[in-house]
Amino acid sequence: MNANELRESILRHLEFSQGKDLAHSSTFDMRMALTLAIRDRVIEPWFRATRATYAAQSKRVYYLSMEFLIGRLLEDAVMNLGLTEMAQEAVTGLGFDFRAVLDDEPDAALGNGGLGRLAACFLDSMSTLGCPAYGYGIRYEHGLFRQSFGPDGRQVEDAEEWLRQSHGWEFERPEASFRIGFGGSVAESGRSAVWTPESAVMAKAFDTPVVGWQAKWANTLRLWSAEPLRAFDLAAFNAGDFTAAAAPEALARTISRVLYPDDTTAQGKELRLKQEFFFTAASLRDILRRFSAENSDLSALPSRVAIQMNDTHPAIAGPELVRLLTDERGMEFETAVDTARACLGYTNHTLLPEALERWSESLMGAVLPRHMQIIERIDDLHARQHPTRKSSIVENGEVKMGDLSFIMAHRVNGVSALHTELVKSTVFADLHALHPERIVNETNGVTPRRWLKGSNPGLSTLITETIGEGWEDDLERLVELEPAIEDRAFRDRFAAVKAKNKAHLADWVKGEMGIALNPDAMFDVQIKRFHEYKRQHLNILETIALWQEIRQNPTADWAPRVKIFGGKAAPGYVMAKEIIHLINNVARVVNADPLTRDLLTVVYPANYNVTMAERLIPASDLSEQISTAGKEASGTGNMKFSLNGALTIGTLDGANVEIRELVGPENFFLFGMTADEVVERRRHPDHASSAIAASPRLSGAIDAIEAGTFSEGDRGMYRMITQNLRAHDYFTVCADFDSYWDAQRRVDHAWFDRDHWTRMAALNCARSGWFSSDRTIKGYMNDIWNVTPMI
Ligand code: GL7
Numbered sequence: 001m002n003a004n005e006l007r008e009s010i011l012r013h014l015e016f017s018q019g020k021d022l023a024h025s026s027t028f029d030m031r032m033a034l035t036l037a038i039r040d041r042v043i044e045p046w047f048r049a050t051r052a053t054y055a056a057q058s059k060r061v062y063y064l065s066m067e068f069l070i071g072r073l074l075e076d077a078v079m080n081l082g083l084t085e086m087a088q089e090a091v092t093g094l095g096f097d098f099r100a101v102l103d104d105e106p107d108a109a110l111g112n113g114g115l116g117r118l119a120a121c122f123l124d125s126m127s128t129l130g131c132p133a134y135g136y137g138i139r140y141e142h143g144l145f146r147q148s149f150g151p152d153g154r155q156v157e158d159a160e161e162w163l164r165q166s167h168g169w170e171f172e173r174p175e176a177s178f179r180i181g182f183g184g185s186v187a188e189s190g191r192s193a194v195w196t197p198e199s200a201v202m203a204k205a206f207d208t209p210v211v212g213w214q215a216k217w218a219n220t221l222r223l224w225s226a227e228p229l230r231a232f233d234l235a236a237f238n239a240g241d242f243t244a245a246a247a248p249e250a251l252a253r254t255i256s257r258v259l260y261p262d263d264t265t266a267q268g269k270e271l272r273l274k275q276e277f278f279f280t281a282a283s284l285r286d287i288l289r290r291f292s293a294e295n296s297d298l299s300a301l302p303s304r305v306a307i308q309m310n311d312t313h314p315a316i317a318g319p320e321l322v323r324l325l326t327d328e329r330g331m332e333f334e335t336a337v338d339t340a341r342a343c344l345g346y347t348n349h350t351l352l353p354e355a356l357e358r359w360s361e362s363l364m365g366a367v368l369p370r371h372m373q374i375i376e377r378i379d380d381l382h383a384r385q386h387p388t389r390k391s392s393i394v395e396n397g398e399v400k401m402g403d404l405s406f407i408m409a410h411r412v413n414g415v416s417a418l419h420t421e422l423v424k425s426t427v428f429a430d431l432h433a434l435h436p437e438r439i440v441n442e443t444n445g446v447t448p449r450r451w452l453k454g455s456n457p458g459l460s461t462l463i464t465e466t467i468g469e470g471w472e473d474d475l476e477r478l479v480e481l482e483p484a485i486e487d488r489a490f491r492d493r494f495a496a497v498k499a500k501n502k503a504h505l506a507d508w509v510k511g512e513m514g515i516a517l518n519p520d521a522m523f524d525v526q527i528k529r530f531h532e533y534k535r536q537h538l539n540i541l542e543t544i545a546l547w548q549e550i551r552q553n554p555t556a557d558w559a560p561r562v563k564i565f566g567g568k569a570a571p572g573y574v575m576a577k578e579i580i581h582l583i584n585n586v587a588r589v590v591n592a593d594p595l596t597r598d599l600l601t602v603v604y605p606a607n608y609n610v611t612m613a614e615r616l617i618p619a620s621d622l623s624e625q626i627s628t629a630g631k632e633a634s635g636t637g638n639m640k641f642s643l644n645g646a647l648t649i650g651t652l653d654g655a656n657v658e659i660r661e662l663v664g665p666e667n668f669f670l671f672g673m674t675a676d677e678v679v680e681r682r683r684h685p686d687h688a689s690s691a692i693a694a695s696p697r698l699s700g701a702i703d704a705i706e707a708g709t710f711s712e713g714d715r716g717m718y719r720m721i722t723q724n725l726r727a728h729d730y731f732t733v734c735a736d737f738d739s740y741w742d743a744q745r746r747v748d749h750a751w752f753d754r755d756h757w758t759r760m761a762a763l764n765c766a767r768s769g770w771f772s773s774d775r776t777i778k779g780y781m782n783d784i785w786n787v788t789p790m791i
């Protein structure tokens with residue numbers, strides 16, 4: 001394709017898809033026309049991949065996930081097709097600003113955080129590697145809420161409206177519709193059972209093609225939208241009851257209306273259970289339909305179908321597949337359980353007890369009566385096969401979805417080396433003893449296309465000029481940078497790229513927030529969901545202590561810092577929202593202090609999302625990965641920072657452990673207790689108060705909050721935070737504070753030798769190649785899915 005063809009194609013779409021002539025086209029029209037012109041280019045690899053998969057009768061991967069945090073698609077697709085320059089030329093030639101056109105696209109925020117973003121990186125890697133795959137999820141009408149801050153600094157949530165404008169990437173598939181039932185009764189006769197649901201909705205498919213690097217392969221993201229069986233009650237309408245007439249539609253659509261804004265917290269809502277069953281059941285029906293079009297023998301299912309359960313959200317896949325195989329296809333129960341298990345894999349993403357889904361037996365029985373029976377039979381069968389088992393799936397009136405997933409999967413994986421060991425020794429210790437071969441580790445990864453090539457063009461150019469092309473899908477080649485890092489000229493260029501990215505970010509912050517940042521200061525960044533275990537409060541306490549110390553000694557040799565925060569709190573998570581509130585008010589006070597103005601600035605741009613991450617990460621000097629050890633299963637933000645040449649200050653938690661090993665302990669600022677030490681320390685009832693008493697800096701910071709310094713004299717404002725720190729402090733903020741403070745001063749010290757800092761930063765990049773999600777997906781293909789790449 002040449003530039004002229006692309007231009008013609010854009011003009012055609014402007015005219016025939018948007019119904020506009022160029023002179024009257026808006027930025028939106030241009031964005032849609034470019035999207036459709038680019039989508040046209042994706043069709044060829046997409047069809048080619050589908051045909052090749054059918055022709056080879058390959059095994060396909062089905063990645064079932066409640067969340068796909070894909071962000072914007074246009075820039076990424078243009079990049080993967082190798083059309084970036086051509087598209088820029090065409091759009092500019094038609095009189096539009098290319099950046100403004102790209103920025104017009106809303107983020108598809110169909111996920112909360114790391115778990116959903118991982119699923120998006122996996123889609124990219126599966127397409128890049130030629131792994132025949134479908135992502136299956138929900139087409140939420142409203143993605144993750146939009147965050148703003150009220151005048152008092154508190155989080156305000158608004159509905160997100162990404163589908164208000166038409167979504168240019170998707171294809172509606174009315175022919176791929178399935179009826180999904182809920183409730184009702186079960187009539188058993190002999191070995192078979194007939195489930196008669198009480199209510200039902202239709203699941204309708206919408207497909208988005210996902211093109212891989214250099215368009216060698218493309219897969220499908222199929223999202224289900226809930227629709228009524230009967231859109232409209234005409235009798236009620238004719239009788240004048242307009243609300244009742246529209247009721248069936250409103251009710252059905254509720255199922256795919258909203259993404260639950262929870263991060264690592266299970267939602268105990270009936271609607272959530274229905275959402276989980278809705279998309280899982282529709283996906284399984286689709287999978288069996290595709291299988292049956294090519295095969296008549298169901299025993300071949302595991303040789304053609306690999307289904308991955310992304311966390312326990314699709315855990316109902318086990319019993320539902322067994323139900324489809326037995327009740328609907330006549331397979332014998334034990335054979336069906338074995339067949340289902342051979343297809344299913346389960347990824348565990350968290351050990352937090354509040355995130356391990358449990359559904360009350362009565363709710364499960366009411367919403368999915370047949371599945372409840374099947375779960376009990378699976379439990380019985382497993383108990384018979386393993387008489388030494390100590391626990392069961394159904395306990396104390398609750399169905400433990402983690403246990404169900406474990407028992408119904410042939411492989412269970414953790415998401416970092418440390419996490420996998422903890423999975424074995426804690427939540428699944430009992431089941432692991434019975435099935436020692438089942439748990440495997442697949443350390444997370446991130447796609448280098450979006451998170452380096454696309455988001456950091458300056459660094460990408462430097463890399464390509466230094467080691468040549470081809471690192472984008474062979475990221476471990478970044479080690480070839482190492483000899484160049486010894487060269488001062490290379491380091492200067494590396495530093496210049498970072499400086500430019502920081503200047504861009506500073507411009508953006510100035511425009512968005514009206515705050516001027518010193519681009520020579522260290523950009524110290526903590527962006528992620530707000531959660532006590534992630535310990536944004538540890539960071540803000542250190543910020544307060546630092547501010548106090550600078551005030552006492554303003555002429556000392558301080559390393560100027562900009563502390564940047566970003567992230568949302570679940571609307572119902574009061575403590576996390578209080579921490580947000582505190583940070584905003586610390587920012588207000590600190591930024592207004594003339595004594596510290598050039599040395600310390602705190603900024604917290606609202607509404608952290610994928611696009612903001614793409615802006616912030618390339619401009620960061622220091623990456624804050626400071627969770628309580630043992631709590632962050634892996635992290636993926638940590639990998640993105642290191643890849644983009646930020647140094648990490650972090651605990652031995654999740655994938656930080658592997659990052660530190662790979663980049664070298666001398667290029668990583670470690671602090672804090674280990675996971676074992678945290679558990680031990682918590683046994684001492686005074687673990688927090690003794691730490692506070694021993695640390696004048698920490699007590700000074702807490703005292704300042706309690707004195708009303710950040711709440712206009714209101715001493716009680718942040719009581720919830722400070723009382724928790726003093727009395728309970730489950731996440732051991734206090735016990736880790738001094739160690740964190742010391743590590744931050746080592747950071748300051750390192751910052752003064754800027755050339756050495758750059759050397760460490762460049763080594764972080766050069767040694768992060770292993771964190772490509774291509775490596776992760778190869779692991780899943782080999783260890784779990786038994787699928788071979790098609791390219
Ligand atoms: C998470 C983990 O908390 C996070 O550490 C991990 O990187 C991510 C992907 O594996 O999964 N688990 C979880 O429930 N959420 C996560 O982000 C929401």
Ligand code: PLP
Pocket residue numbers: 112113114115117527528529608609610611613634635636637638640
């Ligand atoms: N949210 C967004 C928008 C992200 O891009 C990422 C990862 O980069 C995350 C959440 C997860 O961050 P973390 O691994 O720090 O929890």
